[in-house]
Amino acid sequence: MANLENIKARKTLDQIQPYSPGKPIWEVQEELGLERVIKLASNENPLGPSKKAVAAIEQGVLGLNRYPDADASDLKMAIAKEHGVEKNQVIPTNGADELITLISEAFLEQGDEIIVPDPSFSEYDFGAHIMGAKVVKVPFAQGFAFDVDAMIAAVTDKTKIIYICSPNNPTGTYMKKQDVQKLLDAVGDILVVFDAAYSHYADADDYTDGTEFIQQGYPLLTLKTFSKIYGIAGVRVGFGIAADSIITSILKVKEPFNVNTLAQLAATAAVTDHEHVTQSREANNDGREFLYEAFEELGLPYTKSMANFVLVKLGDEGEALYQDLMKKGVIVRYGKGWGLPEYVRVSVGTEEENEFFVQALRELIQK
Ligand SMILES: *Cc1c(COP(=O)(O)O)cnc(C)c1O
Numbered sequence: 001m002a003n004l005e006n007i008k009a010r011k012t013l014d015q016i017q018p019y020s021p022g023k024p025i026w027e028v029q030e031e032l033g034l035e036r037v038i039k040l041a042s043n044e045n046p047l048g049p050s051k052k053a054v055a056a057i058e059q060g061v062l063g064l065n066r067y068p069d070a071d072a073s074d075l076k077m078a079i080a081k082e083h084g085v086e087k088n089q090v091i092p093t094n095g096a097d098e099l100i101t102l103i104s105e106a107f108l109e110q111g112d113e114i115i116v117p118d119p120s121f122s123e124y125d126f127g128a129h130i131m132g133a134k135v136v137k138v139p140f141a142q143g144f145a146f147d148v149d150a151m152i153a154a155v156t157d158k159t160k161i162i163y164i165c166s167p168n169n170p171t172g173t174y175m176k177k178q179d180v181q182k183l184l185d186a187v188g189d190i191l192v193v194f195d196a197a198y199s200h201y202a203d204a205d206d207y208t209d210g211t212e213f214i215q216q217g218y219p220l221l222t223l224k225t226f227s228k229i230y231g232i233a234g235v236r237v238g239f240g241i242a243a244d245s246i247i248t249s250i251l252k253v254k255e256p257f258n259v260n261t262l263a264q265l266a267a268t269a270a271v272t273d274h275e276h277v278t279q280s281r282e283a284n285n286d287g288r289e290f291l292y293e294a295f296e297e298l299g300l301p302y303t304k305s306m307a308n309f310v311l312v313k314l315g316d317e318g319e320a321l322y323q324d325l326m327k328k329g330v331i332v333r334y335g336k337g338w339g340l341p342e343y344v345r346v347s348v349g350t351e352e353e354n355e356f357f358v359q360a361l362r363e364l365i366q367k
Pocket of ligand 1: 043094095096097098121165169195197224225226227228233236237238
């Protein structure tokens, strides 16, 4: 009889921590016997999906006997047009998460290094670990500002990828355009992956989503997603934009039918639904302001955000408050996983959800 203990996964998998998503609404409802539960934990669009995307899916279901377009041609064209780049500079993927894995598979050898500001999105580490590459973390400066000089100083001859998440998840801070320029000029021939998942929410004059640097010929890849402002997280679409030589390398490790038919149709419709984007952005601006005011009133330090979430410091009671909020039917994201045990990250919800959250928090803090 064979011994199952001898069936061993690759050593590098020991490095991988399973991703912990926010608890789903139904689970909290069931566990705690609550009727009303709101989820402000995954930065989804609280207004719902683009209606044009929903209509496109409804139209598309009768064609499901066919395989998807392996080239995702219509979607590529729509994205290219929207960003002022060529079609062969675009790669659509099964969520931006898949793209991070594909980039890792295409560019990282065992022992290579990636540079990641800390704390940031955990998928970058995941991609490095599956390839046996090393993650070099560079802490943020005061107020979670990007420390560009420290990032430049962290470069070694093993550095293959530098990740910049801007606006950064979970801090909401962004890297100023002049700092992106400085970093690109200092590091030379290193791939910079610029995660602009929240770019639509960023309204600072000196914000860049990185596309302009691609147009100038820098080795930068901008990554975006349909899961946030476009409101179609459930169908899983993301995409990358970069020089066609970089895209060609990533295409080599992509499965042929990575973006399903309904996802392609929905994303193609959503990318030109400017009305839905504008509405979502305006609602988010109002919601962010509402949360800022509430945190000020409650004396809670928070970080000004360019995204659709706010990182707020609850102090020593952070974990207890996170749990107590859940008992009141509010799911937020606890900061411990980012090394921020005194913080939670709150997604901006609808007006009603934001009020429900603030009321729950007020009751807990002022009790
Ligand atoms: C949500 C998110 C993504 C991508 O999400 P997908 O749903 O996989 O497209 C990428 N980067 C950051 C920083 C995110 O927060």
